[in-house]
Amino acid sequence: MSHCVGSIPRIGIKADADGGAVRAIRKSGAIPIAVTNTPELCLSFETNNLVTVMVSSGSSVISVSSDIAGSIRIPAMFNGVFGHKPTPGYVPITGHFPNATDPTFDKLLVVGPITRYSEDLRPMLKVMAGDSAGKLRLDEKVDMSKLKVFFMDDAGYSLVAVSVEREIKNLIHKAAKCLNNKYGVPVEPGNFKEMEESVEMSCAVYFSLEGIPHILRNDSNPKESANIYVELLKSLFGFSRYSMQAISFYLLQSFNAFMSKDKIPMYKKQVLDFKKKLTEVLGDNGVFLYPTHPTAAYYHGQSFTRTAGIMYSMIFNVLGLPSTHVPMGLNKKGLPIGIQVVAGPHQDRLCLAVAEILEQEFGGWVPPPSS
Template sequence: MLHGTSSLPRVGIKSDKDAVVVEKLKAAGAIPLLVSTTPEYCLSWECYNKVTGRTLNPHRLSRTPGGSSGGEAALNGAGASCFGVGSDIAGSIRVPSQFVGIFGHKPTSGIISVDGHFPTSGDKKFLKYLSIGPMCRYSKDLPTLTHIMSNEVFHSQLRLDQPIHTKDIDIYYLTAASSFSLSFWNVDELIQQRMLDAASHFKSNGVNVQHLNESFKNSDAEYIDMSEILEISICTFFTIEDIPDLLSNCGTSKRKDLWNELVKSLLGYSDYTTQALYFYALHSTNGFISLTKRDAYIKKGNEIRQKLLKRLGTNGVLFFPTFPQSAMRHSESITKLSGVMYAMFFNILGFPSTNVPMGKDEKKLPIGFQVISAPYQDRNCFAIAREIEAAFGGWQL
């Protein structure tokens, strides 16, 4: 199948073998239909490229299905496929899943092989942050697909074939990070309300539910400050040294100049998309954050990780936004990049996370939020997703 990753210089390139995850699915009886569309080099949160053009959201054609796994999301959200396989390094499964109203799971880091994925990197941090996972309309498919796709060595830790009851799961919720982050627009009020509705549903059924920090406001040792997760995510992610070089893959011996190509793309003359070039511009400038501050942010991220590991344990989950709003208009994502902090942060931490659909907003566009657990506790996410689907309806076309 085609392996060009939606980039003009790679048009016509085909894979010479199946990725490991595809081999596993085919061995279990799955029938691949196609390689769906992505943004160039999977480097955007909307699905546009110069090879196949623009992918549309099945709920409203003037909106994006998100990215990078936007083609998979659009097909599955429209009911055109039984399930999909996406990749997620900064929300690229979960954001599209919210935009089209399906379930999308970013698994625990490392449990599913990324061998055969492009782009790839020799940097171990890249391979840690990148996950491959299932996208589907029905929550009951999540544990089965994750079991098939995951490396057998992790099956005993994941315990996906063992029953779990939602009453045994502790639920924490946080409806927004903070207004003190670089993020300059708030989580939609209806998304926040739907998170509270879900929390209330579980609480009324005897589940232990509490705000992430309400009981720890006066304890610095226990309080989990999420106000700078955008800065933490950017600084940590951009320590990756070996990233695929978009501008060297152009059929010539000379590497093209990033800033020239960025200007040309804004004028419509570049062979590369503006979104992909903008990513490389951010990487080259460390997201416009000084190296001194970078080290402090990375340290803070490690501290938050340890606190969340302790809080969630083996039987806890966190309700947290997937993205601050429903599906964006086409070409709007570059002005709202800060919104990906909600999903991207958990790539950095390596925690499993599932987007769960929660109906539609006043624009008739799907909304949802993510259910997060500690590493190797993916089944907690699935159990909560099943109950939310039963209570609130799940996927709606």
């Protein structure tokens, strides 16, 4: 199947073998039918691939997807379906492109399921995780009466933050109230001030990664390498072979996201400290309700000006925590909205259990109109 990953210079490249997760799914009886929406090198929101919304429209039963900053959960949010970002290290990422030689990359990138129904997440994850699935205790029944629930409806103050829409904030509170009413579990605001620096912490990790493939550079023949500034200018007028989002990523990377180099170690330490704190707070019976993305789906071309919205999803890649996007109906414009349920490391079953409850209470996936 296609392995061009949405990149014109890679047109015609086919995968010579199944990736680890796809191999496991195929072995269990699934039949791959298409490689669908993939922005260039998985570096942005958007794509011009016309094979879209396969799961949400009912064209496909399930999807095997990757997530390095939200690419399971954000599409699930925009299309009104379920998507689970597993704890890293359980589902194989072999065969994924792009990859990197930096060992941190394997802790950021995960492969996981997208489904229309929450009940399909668990069996998919079991199959994809293979021999490692037992460590996640996915078959172990979750005692909901012992659950602890924390929530935040926005990240707090940040210079670059995209405001969370009121309807999404309301869903956070409705979900928390639902779990409290149904099971009598304690519910309290998270008040994690560290979230205000989600962008800084995340950028310190992402933009210091080494060994990332560079589509503009030809190492075998440097004279054929493209000039990033020329390509950026060409992309403004639609003449570049590369997407503006991909070019912008490499521009940010070359300047460390315009972050002072002496601050990068500080933010990386802050990531470790926050992970330790959040892991201790959540324990083995806590969940954290948080916006998956601050808004419903954008118009095509609009995401470039709202890229900072990924701060709500990518922070959990950086922290290495499992997270499930849960669709919870449509907004007043008829667009899907929902929230993410986060748990401590290796506690994926808590995310999935809460997703199943919220689907029962709020309806989950809403079929698209027939005309």
